[in-house]
Amino acid sequence: MTNDQQSEHSDQTVDELDAKLLLLLTDEPRLGVLECSRRLGVARGTVQARLDRLTERGVLTGFPPALDLGAMGYGLTAFAVVEIAQGRRAEVCEGLAAISEVCEVHATTGQGDLFVRMVARSNADLQRVVDHIVDVPHVRRLSTSIALSTPVPPRVRPLLERVKGRSPR
Amino acid sequence: MTNDQQSEHSDQTVDELDAKLLLLLTDEPRLGVLECSRRLGVARGTVQARLDRLTERGVLTGFPPALDLGAMGYGLTAFAVVEIAQGRRAEVCEGLAAISEVCEVHATTGQGDLFVRMVARSNADLQRVVDHIVDVPHVRRLSTSIALSTPVPPRVRPLLERVKGRSPR
DNA sequence: AGATCACTGTACAAATTGTCCAGTGAAATC
DNA sequence: GATTTCACTGGACAATTTGTACAGTGATCT
Numbered sequence: 001m002t003n004d005q006q007s008e009h010s011d012q013t014v015d016e017l018d019a020k021l022l023l024l025l026t027d028e029p030r031l032g033v034l035e036c037s038r039r040l041g042v043a044r045g046t047v048q049a050r051l052d053r054l055t056e057r058g059v060l061t062g063f064p065p066a067l068d069l070g071a072m073g074y075g076l077t078a079f080a081v082v083e084i085a086q087g088r089r090a091e092v093c094e095g096l097a098a099i100s101e102v103c104e105v106h107a108t109t110g111q112g113d114l115f116v117r118m119v120a121r122s123n124a125d126l127q128r129v130v131d132h133i134v135d136v137p138h139v140r141r142l143s144t145s146i147a148l149s150t151p152v153p154p155r156v157r158p159l160l161e162r163v164k165g166r167s168p169r
Numbered sequence: 170m171t172n173d174q175q176s177e178h179s180d181q182t183v184d185e186l187d188a189k190l191l192l193l194l195t196d197e198p199r200l201g202v203l204e205c206s207r208r209l210g211v212a213r214g215t216v217q218a219r220l221d222r223l224t225e226r227g228v229l230t231g232f233p234p235a236l237d238l239g240a241m242g243y244g245l246t247a248f249a250v251v252e253i254a255q256g257r258r259a260e261v262c263e264g265l266a267a268i269s270e271v272c273e274v275h276a277t278t279g280q281g282d283l284f285v286r287m288v289a290r291s292n293a294d295l296q297r298v299v300d301h302i303v304d305v306p307h308v309r310r311l312s313t314s315i316a317l318s319t320p321v322p323p324r325v326r327p328l329l330e331r332v333k334g335r336s337p338r
Numbered sequence: 339a340g341a342t343c344a345c346t347g348t349a350c351a352a353a354t355t356g357t358c359c360a361g362t363g364a365a366a367t368c
Numbered sequence: 369g370a371t372t373t374c375a376c377t378g379g380a381c382a383a384t385t386t387g388t389a390c391a392g393t394g395a396t397c398t
Binding site for chain 2: 013014022025026029030057058059060061062063064065066067068069071072073074077079089090093096097099100101102103104105106107108109110113114115117119145146147148149150151152153154155156158159160161162
């Protein structure tokens with residue numbers, strides 16, 4: 001037995017072995033290529049090739065350090081829906097990007113609005129951050145809500161697991 | 170010169186060297202300890218100790234692989250504000266967590282609501298996912314908006330950079 | 339039938355890791 | 369002021385891993 005990549009020749013960019021590899025690295029990201037090959041029961045070169053290809057395809061973009069902002073003192077996470085003046089998205093985004101506490105901005109459907117994720121050290125600090133955002137030119141209205149808890153932290157696992165064993169749904 | 174950690178003895182959990190190290194790893198996550206020490210101009214043991222301590226403190230939680238869901242076929246990202254029946258948060262969250270496409274859930278202030286981030290392969294697929302969410306027991310109302318673009322992708326850099334060089338604001 | 343592709347298994351030099359240790363300032367403690 | 373503690377330096381060593389290359393083998397595509 002040599003080649004056993006019986007992927008469903010679908011246009012999927014990630015086959016079963018890829019998924020297994022990514023799951024493995026999700027659980028233990030510091031594993032080396034050699035160790036991965038052992039755990040997966042494939043040759044080292046295969047793991048290496050897979051990783052290279054995943055990277056080429058743009059699926060795997062890297063292994064950035066995961067930081068717990070809470071442990072860094074930023075215990076508060078908040079979301080904001082920002083209404084802006086028409087046609088000013090680029091400028092507003094630039095303004096938002098200049099605020100350190102702004103960790104993520106999306107342009108969304110709805111009212112040509114922006115959706116912002118931000119962090120702060122305390123309620124008072126959040127106030128300050130919010131004021132900052134409001135101060136960005138062309139920001140019309142800001143609706144903020146604080147994250148009280150995070151029942152489902154950012155995850156990709158289920159998507160990968162579905163590929164691994166062709167699970168349901 | 171031996172010890173030069175002139176951090177501002179603030180209650181900060183991350184000093185300048187930590188920040189530099191984390192920034193370095195943010196840019197080139199696959200760097201080894203040795204290479205980091207060279208780039209930072211410190212001894213290898215120092216880098217090792219810093220990483221260990223950052224991990225102990227819970228600041229550095231790991232190096233998970235970063236996947237581009239778009240490249241995996243999930244080209245759509247959407248956000249949803251979910252209104253639920255009072256006192257049913259746990260159950261609803263469980264239901265949401267069971268849906269693979271649900272990548273993140275936060276409980277937020279506002280109306281005891283949930284905030285959901287999800288992905289889908291297409292508009293039709295999104296429809297399916299939304300239907301799924303609506304089908305979760307005790308979900309009362311769902312307000313969905315699609316992410317059209319992401320002007321500021323998830324980032325932590327600015328927060329680290331502020332520590333590195335005591336920048337403004 | 340022939341070409342291509344992915345994977346296996348092996349090999350070897352170079353680099354990195356995991357550890358340990360002695361020495362040195364700086365800062366905190368007595 | 370003396371002492372202890374702490375973080376960092378710099379060096380050393382064995383064990384492991386990486387980068388790379390290459391021949392062999394099925395399966396799939398043309």
